Amino acid sequence: MAGSDYRNSAKRDPLSDSADAPKRRYVTVLQITDPANASKAFPEVNFDWVTLGGAGRFFVKRVVVDLNGCLMVYHFAAHPGRSRSQPAGPHRVVVAFSPSATGTLDGREITPNMLVTGKAGIRTELVAGSDYRAILFLVPPGDVESHLRSRGVGPDFLYGEIELVQSLYRWGRSVVRAAEQNPELFEENRHIREGVRRELIERLGETLSSTRDLPPRDAELTRVNHSRLVKRTQDYALEHIDERIHLADLCHAMRVSERTLRYAFRSVLGMSPVAYLSRLRLHRVHKSLKEAHRQATTVTAEALQWGFWHVGDFSKAYKECFGELPSDTLAHEP
The missing domain is CATH 2.60.120.10 (Jelly Rolls)
Structure with missing residues (x-):
């Protein structure tokens, strides 16, 4: 046909x-x-x-x-x-x-x-x-x-x-x-x-x-390994979201140097590990607020659940990422 x-x-x-x-x-x-x-x-x-x-x-x-x-x-x-x-x-x-x-x-x-x-x-x-x-x-x-x-x-x-x-x-x-x-x-x-x-x-x-x-070319193999490292780091960070994890903790868990971890994130995502994982957590909060009812939760509760300890800094970063305040997102009923 x-x-x-x-x-x-x-x-x-x-x-x-x-x-x-x-x-x-x-x-x-x-x-x-x-x-x-x-x-x-x-x-x-x-x-x-x-x-x-x-x-x-x-x-x-x-x-x-x-x-x-x-x-x-x-x-x-x-x-x-x-x-x-x-x-x-x-x-x-x-x-x-x-x-x-x-x-x-x-x-x-x-x-x-x-x-x-x-x-x-x-x-x-x-x-x-x-x-x-x-x-x-x-x-x-x-x-x-x-x-x-x-x-x-x-x-x-x-x-x-x-x-x-x-x-x-x-x-x-x-x-x-x-x-x-x-x-x-x-x-x-x-x-x-x-x-x-x-x-x-x-x-x-x-x-x-x-x-x-076809297997990865030699030039690609490094990026493939970096991608795997980024995925493992992301999974680890989300599994320990209730802890105050620093870059040194991630490096220790992944058994790599700070330089290696920074280079992997830069080469794969164009961002540092801290910047990307912060953005990832912002998206998790955003999804939670979108799905929540106003009477069931608060912006502060959702922010703390995803590891944002300074609500003022969180609200600023949230607006920079999504173009609105977290309270505005929560105000919209799912």
């Missing part, structure tokens, strides 16, 4: 879903301006987003197209950020990136000829630059697993010919754009959804079969 015109398909086969069937959304368009809502309307993948820019610098657009058991998701992030994501459902996830996308994934540089595969339980750490764009294809495991097993390739970083990989991205982007501009075609006609689903499986199979798994 390659190169099909889905509008013409609708005209040729007008059979649509029964009006008596329960209403289900097949096209969802979201414009997200709050990092606390990063996983909104997309339970198949858990996102934990931390902004790396200034106040109010968060905008994500997400378009989700449901294709009768498969999903196609267009993801655009306007500003730099760190996203820790993990598939939560049974799907196998395959990610293709736009040619202009910049950043790293688990320390590996994002390139136009890269595909990344993942499944439930596999957590990845994305550090995205400005104007980040990617397409996520979520398919039943059996539809793509054979292409991986037949070559002995695990769910990791796969590389192929740029034109073939980018052809998959462009095709996915065109389908998502058509669904966004003409949602009624996908909402009302199951034959269109099924046709796109079948073409998706064919294109994924063809593209995956042409890729190969």
Whole structure:
């Protein structure tokens, strides 16, 4: 069905879903301006987003197209950020990136000829630059697993010919754009959804079969190790959030020097360990305040819970990060 015109398909086969069937959304368009809502309307993948820019610098657009058991998701992030994501459902996830996308994934540089595969339980750490764009294809495991097993390739970083990989991205982007501009075609006609689903499986199979798994280059290996160190440090800091942890404590726990830890954070996130972990805790407070009822908690209680001992300094840093005072966030009912 390659190169099909889905509008013409609708005209040729007008059979649509029964009006008596329960209403289900097949096209969802979201414009997200709050990092606390990063996983909104997309339970198949858990996102934990931390902004790396200034106040109010968060905008994500997400378009989700449901294709009768498969999903196609267009993801655009306007500003730099760190996203820790993990598939939560049974799907196998395959990610293709736009040619202009910049950043790293688990320390590996994002390139136009890269595909990344993942499944439930596999957590990845994305550090995205400005104007980040990617397409996520979520398919039943059996539809793509054979292409991986037949070559002995695990769910990791796969590389192929740029034109073939980018052809998959462009095709996915065109389908998502058509669904966004003409949602009624996908909402009302199951034959269109099924046709796109079948073409998706064919294109994924063809593209995956042409890729190969490559280990990190020597130049990348240091950054990959730094990414692992940053993740371990972050996990440790969150596990000991009720303690007053200093940089020396983190270095002792990670068994590295202060210079090594500072360099790792700078190379991966562009921030010092103290600055980043403070921002991470600000996002945790922000999420707690967004989900809380005014009668159930206070700004001071939430700040103290996440290790901010000076409420005045906390409020200033919070406003610089989110563009509003913590009391304003709490005032909005969830």
